[in-house]
Amino acid sequence: KMIREIPFDSDRKMMTKIVEFEDKIYVLSKGAPEAILNKVGEGVEGVGVEGVGEKRVDGVKLDFKEKSVVDVVDEQNSLMASKGLRVLGLAWREITLEELNSTNNLNSTNNLERNLNFVGLIGLIDPPRRNVKEAIEKCHTAGIKVCMITGDHVQTAVAVAKSLGIYRSGDRSIRGKDLDGLSLEAICELKPFPTVFARVSPENKLTIVKALQKNNECVAMTGDGVNDAPAIKCANVGIAMGIAGTEITKQAADIILSDDNFTTIVSSIKQGRRVFDNINKFIIYLLSCNSAEIWVVLISVLFSQKSPLKPMNILWANIIADIPPSMSLGVEPFEPSIMMRNPRDPSLGI
Incomplete structure (x- = not known):
């Protein structure tokens, strides 16, 4: 039976359960x-050396006589991660009841996570959703750079990013501990700016968002966990997952995805561009119509002539000739090239 659980956190990068089995505590x-x-x-x-000598894992010969288990584990971790697998390490140890009772407070629970016996590695695959690769390609075509920020191993992150088209030739990856040694200004000056960020902490996520904003980028940040909330709050557009997202993350976000699907974000960008284009068309049409009326009346006044437009003429032009066509412009379909142009500068006016 389970006695206690030490939950996962991004600093420790591990979780622990204390269980009782056959009158022993593990x-x-x-x-x-x-x-x-x-x-x-x-x-x-x-660990695992005695009586083994050599072993084969996925056809790879592991010679424990020449290599330490640490070296072998590191090699296999890198090999599994390079295939896009999320790799977990497993370990255990037996403790006494006295040890358990002496670690009841939070400050001493880490004492349980020491002198463990290593068991092995597990590789998990978390396949991306359908159409995500196509959606990312649309982002590139639309001038939108997509970055991956993850707690996974850097090789796992790069392998997944390559399969999705996020990481391309000439791109750069960086680990969270490398970011810790850089100032905000130094991160801003990274050339090229990293596309994949691996093994990051919540502080790293916030720093990445601030660095992009300092480079005058308009940043949209997506996430679902509590650790994502500060970065989502800081971003120009914070996007939370409606299904998997925590309440804190949803409260920090500007947009909540009801289907937790990246393709929905791309569809929203396309819809937003269509709305903005139609607003422009609407305004230009109304200004062209109304300015003609204004100039006719203004010129008549300047030359002390009687205005050729009576109030009823103006009302007729505005209600019949202006409003119906302008309303139809508001529901114009997408332009064919709408996702083939770079984003507009948000500081520019209409």
């Missing part, structure tokens, strides 16, 4: 392989 941990290995005891060199 600490069971899972998380990022590097985080798990940091918690493994000095006996890691001997």
Whole structure:
């Protein structure tokens, strides 16, 4: 039975459960392989070595006589991550009842996550939704740069980003711990600006948004977790997931996606551009019609002539000749090239 749970957090990059089984108490941990290995005891060199000699995993020969388990785990972690798998490390240890009772407060629970015995790695695939690759391609065509910000291993993130068309030739990836050593100004000056950010913390996400804004970019940030809320709040457009998103994230966002689908964002951009185009058409048409009336009346006044337009003529022109056509312009369909042009500068007026 489960006795206690130490939940996952982005600083530790792991979670732990304390369970009782056959009158013994065990600490069971899972998380990022590097985080798990940091918690493994000095006996890691001997874990799984005795009586093994050599082993094959996915056809790869692992010779424990020449390599430490840490080296082998690191190699296999990189190999699995390069295939786009999310990799989890597993570890455990047995504790006494006295040890458990001495870690009842939050400050001492980390004492449970030490001297663990490493078990192995698990590779999970989280396939992207249908049509996401096509939606990202539309973003590139429309002059919109898509960045991936994730807590996954950098090789996992790059592999997934390549498969979706986010990461292309000449692009750059960076880890959260590398961002920690850079100032905001230094991040702004990165050339090229990274496309994939891996193993990031909530503070990193906020810094990325601020760096893009400092470079005069209009930033839309999407997310679903509590850790995403500060960055979503800071972004020019914050987008939260309506299904998987937490309440805090939804409150921080400007837009909530009811279907948690990236393609909906692209459709919204297309719809927004159509609305803006139609507003322009609407205004230009009304200004052209009304300015003609204004000039006729103004010239008549300047030359002390009787205006050729009577009030009823003006009302007729405005109500019959202006309003119906302008309303039809408001529901004009999409222009064929609407998603083939760069975004407009938000500081420019109509």
